[in-house]
Amino acid sequence: MNDEYLIRSAVVTDNIFIVEAIIAAEKSGTEKLGLSTLFNIPEPEIKKLLMCCLDEESSGCEFSLNSFLIAEYSGKPVAAVAGWIENFDSNISSRTIKTNLIHFVFPKENILIAHSNSDIAKDILISREKNTLQIEYVYTHNEYRGKELAGRLINKHIAISRAKYPGLAKVQVQVFNNNQSAKKVYEKYGFKPISLYTSGSKETLKYLPYHEKLLMEKVLK
Amino acid sequence: MEKNAIVEKTLIIIRQVLKNEKIEWNGELTAEEINGWDSLSHMIIITELENEFKIKFKLKELNKLDNLDSLITLIQSKV
Numbered sequence: 189m190n191d192e193y194l195i196r197s198a199v200v201t202d203n204i205f206i207v208e209a210i211i212a213a214e215k216s217g218t219e220k221l222g223l224s225t226l227f228n229i230p231e232p233e234i235k236k237l238l239m240c241c242l243d244e245e246s247s248g249c250e251f252s253l254n255s256f257l258i259a260e261y262s263g264k265p266v267a268a269v270a271g272w273i274e275n276f277d278s279n280i281s282s283r284t285i286k287t288n289l290i291h292f293v294f295p296k297e298n299i300l301i302a303h304s305n306s307d308i309a310k311d312i313l314i315s316r317e318k319n320t321l322q323i324e325y326v327y328t329h330n331e332y333r334g335k336e337l338a339g340r341l342i343n344k345h346i347a348i349s350r351a352k353y354p355g356l357a358k359v360q361v362q363v364f365n366n367n368q369s370a371k372k373v374y375e376k377y378g379f380k381p382i383s384l385y386t387s388g389s390k391e392t393l394k395y396l397p398y399h400e401k402l403l404m405e406k407v408l409k
Numbered sequence: 410m411e412k413n414a415i416v417e418k419t420l421i422i423i424r425q426v427l428k429n430e431k432i433e434w435n436g437e438l439t440a441e442e443i444n445g446w447d448s449l450s451h452m453i454i455i456t457e458l459e460n461e462f463k464i465k466f467k468l469k470e471l472n473k474l475d476n477l478d479s480l481i482t483l484i485q486s487k488v
Contacts, residue, residue: 244468278472278475280472280475281441284440284441287448287452288472289468290448299453303453306447
């Protein structure tokens with residue numbers, strides 16, 4: 189029954205769907221989009237900027253097209269998950285790669301605005317551990333939920349990453365702590381809560397979906 | 410421009426953006442190892458360096474920078 193869904197690497201024509209996935213995951217079940225509020229850029233413009241990020245040739249972060257796997261049904265993308273091995277291809281962290289992309293694509297004046305807002309998110313920016321598989325932006329279109337597509341995509345990321353790096357020992361995912369449905373999905377696929385990060389800024393909830401982020405981890409055998 | 414002059418100007422920018430006059434130069438340091446050098450300050454530092462040296466970094470060049478020495482070498486190649 190699963191065979192009607194094709195699991196494959198993302199291609200340029202998936203970009204609109206991937207942007208939908210990034211926006212939905214960033215909102216974490218709320219209407220607050222941190223990229224929009226922190227940079228003071230309206231959501232439609234953020235979508236265009238994310239398309240530009242995905243168009244750039246950049247590997248190893250959550251805004252890289254080649255980080256994404258897609259579940260396709262009847263020729264259209266219905267679920268997406270990003271994944272990459274942190275620091276595997278270079279000494280550069282995914283955070284720096286993502287930051288370079290933003291520097292390159294986002295308007296400079298908005299970067300200055302975000303810099304002035306930096307205290308809002310700093311306590312819940314979780315460092316990514318080297319040589320672990322990082323999972324981000326797990327998204328399934330509403331109509332296709334309950335079909336275990338997220339799990340299949342995560343497992344495919346694990347299989348691909350193990351083939352590339354047989355010593356892979358851990359998979360990690362970061363989630364806003366308000367997102368109970370996402371946490372349930374991760375628990376179902378073997379992730380356990382590791383650390384909770386809480387923002388010390390009273391402004392955080394004005395800008396972000398929640399003031400706590402949870403690091404979850406799956407240890408591979 | 411001589412390397413020492415580039416280092417001096419770069420250090421001034423890093424200290425200004427990170428609001429920390431005590432930062433000392435060590436070419437082997439990575440961004441992650443410098444206290445306060447987070448994502449947003451990274452973008453401001455890169456922008457200030459582009460303004461100061463009147464250069465433009467390419468994305469591929471930025472993604473190859475693994476420490477301060479490599480940043481200086483890149484600037485030197487452009488000025």
